[in-house]
Amino acid sequence: MSALLSLSHVTKVYRQGGMLGRRLITAVKDVSFELGAEPEILSIVGESGSGKSTIAAMILGQTEPTEGELQFSGRTVAIHSRSERKAFMKEVQPVLQNPFEAFNPLKRVDRYLFETARNFSFSGDRPDRQQAEKMADAALVHVGLTLEEVKGRFPHELSGGQLQRVAIARALIPQPRLLVADEPVSMVDASLRMAIVNLFGRLKNELGLSIVYITHDLATAYYISDNIIIMRKGEIVERGQARAVLDNPQHEYSRALKDAVLAADFSVAT
Amino acid sequence: DDYTSLPRKETLIVENPEGTIKNPGWFNIWVNGGGGVSTGLQQLTMDTLWYIDPEQGLGGATWDNSLAADKPQYNADFTEMTVKLRKGLFWSDGVEFTADDVVYTVKTQMDHPGMVWSAAFSVQVASVEATDPSTVVFKLKKPNSRFHAIFTVRWNGAWIMPKHVFEKVEDPLRYDFANPVSLGAYKLKSFDPQGKWYTWEKRDDWQRTSLARFGEPAPKYVTYTDPGPPDKRTIAQLEHNLDIIHDNTPEGMFTLKEKSKTIETWFPGFPFAHPDPTLPAVIFNTQNPPFDNADVRWALALLIDIKAVDMASYRGAATLSALGVPPTAATMKDYQAPMQDWLKNFEIDTGKSKIKPYDPTVGQQIADILRKQPKFKDQIPTDPEAISGAFGYGWWKPDPKAAGELLEKAGFKKSGGKWLTPDGQPFKIRMTVEGDTRSVFTRAGTLIAQQWAAFGIDAKAVPAAKLWQVALQPGDFQVAIAWSVETWGGDPDLSFFLDSWHSQFVAKKGDNQPPRNWQRWSNPELDKIIESIRGISADDPKGVELGKDYLKLVAREMPTIPLMSYNVFTSMDTTYWTGYPTISDPYTDPVPNWANSRLMMVKLKPAQPK
Amino acid sequence: MDPLVEIENLKAYYRAFLYGVDREVRAVDDISLTIARGEVYGVAGESSSGKTTLIKTIAGAIRPPLRVVSGKVTFHFDGGTQDIYAMKPEDRLALRWKHLSYIMQGSMNVLNPVRRIRHSFTDFAFRHMKVGKSEFLERVATHLQRLKLDPHLLDAYPHELSGGMRQRMTIALATILTPEFIIADEPTTALDVIVQRDVLSMIREIQREMGSSFLFVTHDMGVHATVSDRIGIVYAGRLVEEAPTAKLFNMPLHPYTQHLVGSLPRIGDATARPSLEGRPPNLAMPPEGCRFHPRCPKRMEICSQKVPPLVTVEPQRRVACFAVTGDQV
Amino acid sequence: MTSYLLFVLKRFGQFLLVVFLGVTITFFVTHLTPIDPVEESIGAITQMGQSDPNAIELMRQSLRELYGMEGSIWQQYLHFWLRLATGDLGPSLSAFPTPVSTIILRSLPWTIGLMTVSTLITFVLGNAIGALAGYYRKNMVMKAVSLVFIALLPIPYYILAFVLLIVFGYLWPVLPINGGYEMNANLDLSVALVLDILKHSILPAFSLILVGTGSWLIGMRALVSNIITEDYVVFAELGGVPKRKILRSYISRNAMVPQFTGLAMSLGAIFNGTVITEIVFGYPGIGNLLIEAVHAGDYSLVLGLSALSIVGVAAAVFIIDILSPLIDPRIKVE
Amino acid sequence: MFTIVRDLARQNMEFLCGLLLFAVIVGLVVVSYFSPYGATDIYLLPPDMPPDGEYWLGTTSRGQDVFWQLTTALRNTLFFGIGVAFISRIISLVVGLVAGYAGGAVDRVLMAINDSVMVIPQFPLLILFYFVLKDSMTWTALILIMASLGWSYDARLIRSVAISLKTRSFTTQSVYSGMSMRKILVEEHLPYVLPIVFATTMNNMIWSIGMEITLSVLGFTDIETPTMGMMIYWANAHSALISGIWWWVAAPVAVIVVLFLALFLLSMSMNEYNDPRSRLNRMGS
Ligand SMILES: Nc1ncnc2c1ncn2[C@@H]1O[C@H](COP(=O)(O)OP(=O)(O)OP(=O)(O)O)[C@@H](O)[C@H]1O
Ligand SMILES: Nc1ncnc2c1ncn2[C@@H]1O[C@H](COP(=O)(O)OP(=O)(O)OP(=O)(O)O)[C@@H](O)[C@H]1O
Ligand SMILES: [Mg+2]
């Protein structure tokens, strides 16, 4: 069985048109990695602007790599038709970075749950309202919410944490094989953060879901991920088994990153 | 403001109905270059051989030998015309006017297609020469007893060109004639580069012009201006900033009469307006069924309640005419009055009955109606003669029954209150009206359409902003309100319009009709009348008899339904000037855009000491 | 202790009237606390537990639908006493920035996008400085350098700066007048860990130098551990525990705090962390009694009936839990 | 090449395309009109008392030749572009042989003068009141003032202008109501003439300002009410920045960005002229010229005027597009 | 729906005023169907009667009752304005949203068309159409022509919003919720541009009705069907202002002003309703 996702020599160059001239920005430089057929959680960590989100966008098929190839389930990620796109989206779902931005402020948040439920049903038929609500509720329960709490609410009526959980719940509804979570917990409080991270672990185990987990938070990456990639300026500086790498970082940058972590452990902080 | 204005007491300010001139610096009247014509240019600086006044004229006759010393002399078969010219007339630059100018005018235009009178000369003139400095002989290509008409001014005519100016010009078609050299008593003083006003100044040597025969023109300056829409004209005249309004809405006229003590009008009381020698009428496109059928046309005429139309359009201030000539003072005398008896006895056959449709008392009835309105009470004449002169004699009685019979005779049927044409279609009439341009016509047309509609015809008035170009000329209309009859006004000769009604000139369906005979009506009897007129000279008394034949013919055939004169609401302010033409001193048409209005200049008197 | 700010029985609710449904969110429900001069007071708590609301209320940044239902906030600036709600609006305005600056949540997006940053400094601070223009700019430049920001950046537009730089700019803006009291809402969220560490140490440095008091909110316990002198834990609109930082981390008393501290992952420690059961209470319909009791592993009979009072258990240390204080209090 | 230059070039190409399409559409629509300039001219000439139908036919032929109206519409279309390429708009057909450009240039300064001034005043006034009304939403004075302008907005302009004219020209005759300057004015440049011209422009400008202010006001008010909820405004308020400063530098500055696009459009649309103003106040300008040209079937002139207007609006859009990255620092060139 | 209206009316003074004014307009339109006189009939009544008990708003110089003329004219004008606004809103929404969302070649083609329409001078074009179409220039035709001229500026406005909406992450969220482009445009982006649509609707109606009046005043429309423009046309043709028949002019002007104040107040309060943030702003105060 082939790998679920593989990137080989992927490079992404952006043209940044400033007023004063065009700059070419190599957001991702010759990156290769694989997600095995077995469910796994891959963390991508690294400084701001190191190309993490760009990789996520490429995995999600939102942008095409300038060079190199991405394959999902052995097929090149290149979306041409609507049905292809839909089939792809059923397998790969995103969790976006900023929960405040991820919901149309003029629409109720539950709408996205129902829409997803209706558009990606498993039986093939479009589920009716009641079924959709059930699916939505089930997904919400996974993230520590209930439909009752969310139903009829506008985004500004929920806190960022609540919103993010709704967003994750939505991504779970199609029961995808791969979740691309770009800093999904940066807006979520510490106790919930664990709930979500634990949830990722559970989803991996119970649903066989692979997760690309992009984060700043080395501690959660350490806690949950199987493998880790440390990036800097578009390049992978270090990779390997998450705990091995973080326990004993080799690359200078990895070490700096680890040192910068503010341990929530009072004895350490002085 | 005083710093800019000319001395008001020496200036006559006149409305130019052409409005704002698009190409203000263009004075070459012999080329249609977008410049104004009635900016004073044709009234005050142009001159030609003869004038016929639409009213009585000065010097005892409507006919006036202007540059010519005498009437035109034709040979026996009307193929040659000799003109004797006056001596001692000068252009404003001091050059003497001679026969060479006349010859040059004709030849230059013949050589330059595109000049205004070029085609008219080319079609008719075989040769022209000056046999001596004051004699010009025209040889014509074919006989024409009215060839002189081209040099006879009613509204305007073929003006004489200054040879000494134009011969220096490379291409007369492209020459703007800036600083126009004048043959009239005035010359250009200044004009608005935006085309809103033109001011003319009395020539120092005004004695050396043809107008001097009648005396010295009074106004030192004459300004022709575009005062804007009717309401603004009214305001301007109320403030004494505009001496002559060319035309107004009836209501504007009433307002002026009510609010200003110094307003003078053609009729001192109702209807105030001056009857233009044009005849608004319901014009049928007789080339198309069912309007090719006289019975249908008559039926529609009998459905008109002229009193209501009069009130709607002119609010009573109209001079009615049942006959096919405009009811001007002259035609009242020559045609309308003498034909009253014939009209009273005139009969039509509806197929089921014979009726006498004429109601000779309509003029009186309208006067009675108006007299009931307290506002106008004292302004309505009581003398029957005066009433006929002001409001017209009579008109056709509304007779729906006879109209129905006529329609049935023509094969129409009434079903469910609606009239159907012989082929079973609803009888639908679209009456094209002119919209804002001549709003009184529009008002009349709307009401007539409503009267027809009340009879079960699907009739409706639709406006066409460019009525002539868009509807009448291409024949793209069913029924329209416009005029197709216009006369000299002061002279009974009908050839002015009638000649072009000959069937030889009627365009084929779909082709453009020259701006004559919009009804596209051809009739062998009419052709005979026209040919007879062509064979006699313009002042042959037989002309009036032939004119009456024409009137009887069109009364029977009804190719157009004559309504009333085109009453022009000209008002004159006596604050600065007196001596305007009115019904009591009808020396000329008060309408200031006609070239004859030059006569006013010598009759006006300053109302205030300098 | 020399109190700078005293908050007494503060209640602030959101009232929303939508589609005919009246909803009242009790985001701050009876909170009392005191912040000393020169102290860094951290507020932690779950998302939507009312942290932002609490500090908005303290800062007097109240706009509908938020309403202060009761309570009092008193400042002791310049040795005086100012009751922020009883003050005239223009007096309150006079306090701002000079004595009290407030860095809103989302501080990377609070600078006017169409003006150069320099103008923001002029708008906010020039009035109060009472110096000439050039001296003012000089002082700003010096201040920026302290925050490791290039003074040239003053001529940039906000969008030309990275998020971290913008946040530092905002912090610089808030500290330029050396106010006695600085309030900040999640000042380092979404920052790169490396940048975050720098920013935090700078804040700390400046605060020490100026001797200001600092009230800030974050749910990042690592940040608290680094910066705060004292931490207040908010749960569902209530202050449930308050303690000096070391004590809080080493010996949390309230079951929620215990969970919070216990659940923090650490590099090098891969033992499973429990996630808290249940879900955060709906503030529109908070549970009776102790608001934590539905999720509390130590819940007792009384917890669902009575609201546990915040009891001072030792100096500088308060907690609201019957399991700790006993139900007799 | 910098991307900005590239962007400008691309945008300029689009500008040319739009002008081309706009002029083409206008060309064909104008040539569809049933009004024939030759017939129009014949109409004018025959009014001078000529009725001989043979002569009229002759006249028709010679005028057709003179006006260069031979050839199919496609040939004329090609001819039109060829001529235009050399900057020649050709002779007017209703004022033959005067060049279209001469006729336009005579009226254009008036239109530009009146419209630019009144557009700018309208813009400033509308935005100022709109900003105040949006910021001080509860203020009764602001409410009343904006309501007045909003109520003026739908009044048919013709009526409004006429009422002004009657009030200031008749009932209380203090202002001139006709033309661009006094009748028989001495047109040599002088202070008196300039004052006279200004005086004559008061009513036309005033009427335009009265009707125009409302729409800017509405737009600005709406923008401002959105902007006051933005974080940077809230932050400035919390920072104790004086209200006036906030209104000016925070709210208005941000709201002006879209408003400038509108301003450019209105300035571009100046070349449409204002028909009703020109009719009511007898003010010289190209609006009336255009109507007359349409009436006379003078498609040379119609096309000349339309092309001017098309270029005007397209250029305004073009300029605002290439300037917007400079006006609004946030906009990045795509 | 009812509760929304009730809430709005209860809390929003503007909405209430707008609603009342609008009710007046609707009332007049409804009443027009019960007119005792034929809408185009003239000289049925004594002309120039000032307003009194019998003729509430007086009579015209054409012998029509101003009140009943007004009701019919209002109805026709309103249908005209709504027709133009409705059709042109649809065009501008479709063009603006699709161009903004689709981007690329679609955007360029649509914007080239859009800009060409935008730059064409409308007024001469309308008059040309009048000459070209002549009798076929019905009100329906005029509505269609006006609608096809009146969308482009607003489409550009909508497009600019659509472009920024496209980059918002809620659009990504919608895409991954499996929504179709149509659905995203209609349900996600449309409500975002609705305030623009509302605001432009009013401007569009002012524009189209103003244009109708201008064309009418210059005599370029059907002169029989009573509309606001036609009333003014006839009043003007009868020098009503200068002859003191002011009620003939004042009545239609007053009604137009009421109509637009109503529209303005409604659109303003609806915008606020549409945007939950500003809606919340007015609560509790
Ligand atoms: N659409 C784009 N156009 C041009 N440049 C881009 C674009 N998206 C990202 N970049 C640039 O590419 C680089 C990588 O950006 P990316 O968003 O992938 O970083 P990141 O690792 O996700 O950062 P962060 O942790 O801040 O989210 C950055 O320099 C960014 O400015
Ligand atoms: N404008 C508002 N209208 C109604 N409810 C609101 C509003 N703002 C916040 N709330 C509610 O008030 C409660 C407290 O919100 P607050 O923003 O204070 O939480 P927080 O602790 O700052 O959360 P986070 O960590 O996510 O920023 C939440 O339930 C939230 O839904
Ligand atoms: Mg990122």
Ligand SMILES: [Mg+2]
């Ligand atoms: Mg918060």
Ligand code: NI
């Ligand atoms: Ni408890």
